[in-house]
Amino acid sequence: MNLMTLYDDVINEDCSMIVPETLNTPHLVLRYFRPEDAERVAELAGDIHIASGVLNIPHPYTIDDARDWIGQHRFLRDHGEEIIYAITVRESAILAGAISLRVNTEHAHAEMGYWIGRPYQGYGYATEAAGSMLELGFRGLSLHRIYARHLSWNTTSSGVLTRIGMVHEGVMRGHASKWGVFHDVHWYSIMDDEYYSSSVHADHPGRDPSGV
Numbered sequence: 737m738n739l740m741t742l743y744d745d746v747i748n749e750d751c752s753m754i755v756p757e758t759l760n761t762p763h764l765v766l767r768y769f770r771p772e773d774a775e776r777v778a779e780l781a782g783d784i785h786i787a788s789g790v791l792n793i794p795h796p797y798t799i800d801d802a803r804d805w806i807g808q809h810r811f812l813r814d815h816g817e818e819i820i821y822a823i824t825v826r827e828s829a830i831l832a833g834a835i836s837l838r839v840n841t842e843h844a845h846a847e848m849g850y851w852i853g854r855p856y857q858g859y860g861y862a863t864e865a866a867g868s869m870l871e872l873g874f875r876g877l878s879l880h881r882i883y884a885r886h887l888s889w890n891t892t893s894s895g896v897l898t899r900i901g902m903v904h905e906g907v908m909r910g911h912a913s914k915w916g917v918f919h920d921v922h923w924y925s926i927m928d929d930e931y932y933s934s935s936v937h938a939d940h941p942g943r944d945p946s947g948v
């Protein structure tokens with residue numbers, strides 16, 4: 737599939753993706769994960785609060801789990817399947833979370849997923865990082881649609897998705913099982929024409945995370 741892109745050769749003929757190593761936002765730098773991030777990822781994603789909101793994060797979550805996960809990123813990127821960035825705080829370079837786009841080139845759509853470590857929540861980081869991934873997805877990868885989903889209780893995530901201009905598409909009842917409990921799953925999306933005609937993608941103001 738020949739996807740027109742703003743970035744040169746973002747998707748190669750073999751479907752591998754060349755995406756920027758870093759994305760910059762006012763308060764964040766999104767960068768590729770490194771093997772040495774494993775301990776930090778285990779520390780943040782090992783918090784049960786993170787695992788409870790993200791279907792594919794197990795609990796407990798070990799450093800080896802984090803190493804395995806980081807070890808897959810290059811392959812996923814090279815095979816045009818998924819782009820995963822570490823969310824780091826611009827001022828301190830501290831790793832605060834993760835964000836991803838799981839891409840389906842045939843349908844020119846992608847699913848966004850993210851988590852922010854508990855000490856860094858409430859500063860607008862997820863909103864800012866998610867806005868930046870929309871820019872990469874639409875302007876960089878020429879996607880047609882980007883979507884996301886959350887478990888029904890996760891109103892914080894629904895706030896993030898709404899703030900970046902996604903619309904609520906509907907609910908799949910009892911769609912996901914987490915730790916033996918079935919949850920309704922809420923679906924959100926934004927289409928390319930909505931993205932380009934929207935004004936919500938101006939920089940999201942963040943709070944000063946001093947003391948974190």
Ligand SMILES: CC(C)(COP(=O)(O)OP(=O)(O)OC[C@H]1O[C@@H](n2cnc3c(N)ncnc32)[C@H](O)[C@@H]1OP(=O)(O)O)[C@@H](O)C(=O)NCCC(=O)NCCS
Pocket residue numbers: 785786787788789790850851852853856857858859860861862863864885886887890891892893895896941942943
């Ligand atoms: C969902 C999650 C990613 C949100 O991350 P976050 O960085 O805290 O998100 P934001 O800071 O952008 O928004 C969180 C809240 O802070 C508020 N906030 C953000 N910037 C703010 C600012 N400058 N001043 C005051 N409040 C602010 C937002 O309004 C929002 O409030 P709301 O919940 O009432 O809507 C995080 O809670 C998380 O990782 N949860 C566990 C994993 C998970 O659920 N992942 C998503 C799966 S779908």
